[in-house]
Amino acid sequence: MKIVICDGHNEADYIIKMFKKKENTLIVINNDKNYASYLSKTHRIPVIYGDSYKKNILEEANIYNADVLIALNETNDANQFVICTLAKSLFNVKKVICTVKNPNNVDLFKELGVDSPISSSYLLGNSVRAESSVESLIKSMTLDDNKISMVEVTVSENFAICNRKIMEINFPKFANISCIYRKPNVIIPNGQTIILPKDKLLIVSAPIDQKKVIEYVSRTKEV
Amino acid sequence: MKLKTKDKLGKNKPLPSSKITKVEEENLFAFIPNRKKPLLRNKTIVVGCGRLGASIANKGNKDGKNVLVVDNNKNAFELLDDTFSGYTIVGDVLDYKTLENAYITSAKEIIITTGNDNINIFLALLCRNIYQVPNIYVRLDDPNMSVLLENKDIEIILPFKLSFDMLEKIRTEGGNK
Structure with a gap:
């Protein structure tokens, strides 16, 4: 070169x-x-x-x-x-x-x-915004000039999606769980994968849907 | 003013129906220049209030044009006439917001005469490609730099070439014998 x-x-x-x-x-x-x-x-x-x-x-x-x-x-x-x-x-x-x-x-x-x-x-502004805009549990990053957003969510026990199979939870169509980090393994999920507490979900979506995704994932269980 | 639109960030626009375009509009840092088509173009903007810029501004003002002068130094406006009735704007022209404050979106012509060739070239291309100002006049001290602005519908004024040609002409006609 x-x-x-x-x-x-x-x-x-x-x-x-x-x-x-x-x-x-x-x-x-x-x-x-x-x-x-x-x-x-x-x-x-x-x-x-x-x-x-x-x-x-x-x-x-x-x-x-x-x-x-x-x-x-x-x-x-x-x-x-x-x-x-x-x-x-x-x-x-x-x-x-x-x-x-x-x-x-x-x-x-x-x-x-x-x-x-x-x-x-x-x-700097980009990264500050990515770090601070969402809750402390959740980290987000963007790829390719903010056209794709990736959100990292740590599942806690009171989440509605916890302890359930992915095919059961009716995950929204505009986003996808691309990988799950469960210490020390990285799991590429399919419909049968069960989400456990303390899992880290990596969710890919369009930036405009990011808020909806976070809202959906972090719903708590109905009492 | 009517021309100052609220939706600089594109927020007030109706959302497009297809999803793909939505994603593009949702750009995180929407430092997007105002590209709305102006209602009318009637302003004459002079960038750089040196001797040339000030004289052009004074002349335009006398001719009854709507003149705005931009310079980053407040003292530079002292060169303007006492009767000058146009606007003067202090600011760094490398930031497009200064230009928008100077109503570049409704400019009929822009005359760029700052002392720095690089700033002049940048501004000329910005006005041509993004704000689409109809008439752009640029002064360049270095004739080598004019290649960057050729074939772009930009009028280039080269003081070096003008004085060279003039000198040659006077010398061939006789001059002092």
Whole structure:
């Protein structure tokens, strides 16, 4: 793979370490002169010093037909955008990844042709929301840009579904129990599987149905 | 204003009947720009209140246009005339909310003259692809950058090229003998 890494300090260092293998060609561009020399000394690779949003610097670095370009300078979103667009439109780079300062720009960048814009606050917000929106028993996560949601529910004894076969409980059609974790085993359930207390159910559904699923599962037994 | 719609997040829209589209609308972080079709486009937006931006804003104001000026520095508006009667908006244009505060959804034309080429390019593409502003004018200091905006129905003004051409023209015509 031909990988281009633009700017960034510790992040660049880390990524170079990760991808420094024989099969990868690394091209490193950095706009900090001292850090550029540090990178080239520690990793023993050529580092180009310059602003990577300039066409001539990218030409000099010969990034034509690279597989991935990673832009790590988080200070200015416009610079990041220009690096990505230049790489895509003029240098035929297959995939561009950039860090974004303003989380609002993530969706805009995606629409304007950047493959994966990454914002730390966007990711943080996502995970905070996933952790806090539901009860303490239940953890949830989402896959593929929030189109699929996975909920983890720990069954307690007072749940209505406890100690019953899955085929008996009339599970809603919009969701599916994809797996049950019963220490120390992982069970792929079928209709005959009995749900026991302290089981962890992993339920897959659409995000819009997530609340309904949680409501359904955590109904308590009618007294 | 009528143009400020409540349903920025798409919540007030009637739910679509099929389930698959529902899932797409239920995006967790709905930082979605306002794409509602405006009732009318009559605003002239000037981004960057430098010498060029301010002069254009002053001229537009004199011609009776509906002018809004955006800049991230409050002091920049001192370049505007005392008689300037349009709106001035302070904010970072890299955040689309500033642009929406400047009624970009009902803009007839936008003139982008900030001092940073990268911001200019980003804004121009944003206005073209997402807000679909009919007339976009961009100033770029670096002529090499204009490749990114070619064939996109964006008018590019290159001060370098203009002065170069002018100089060449004056020199060929004689100049100081």
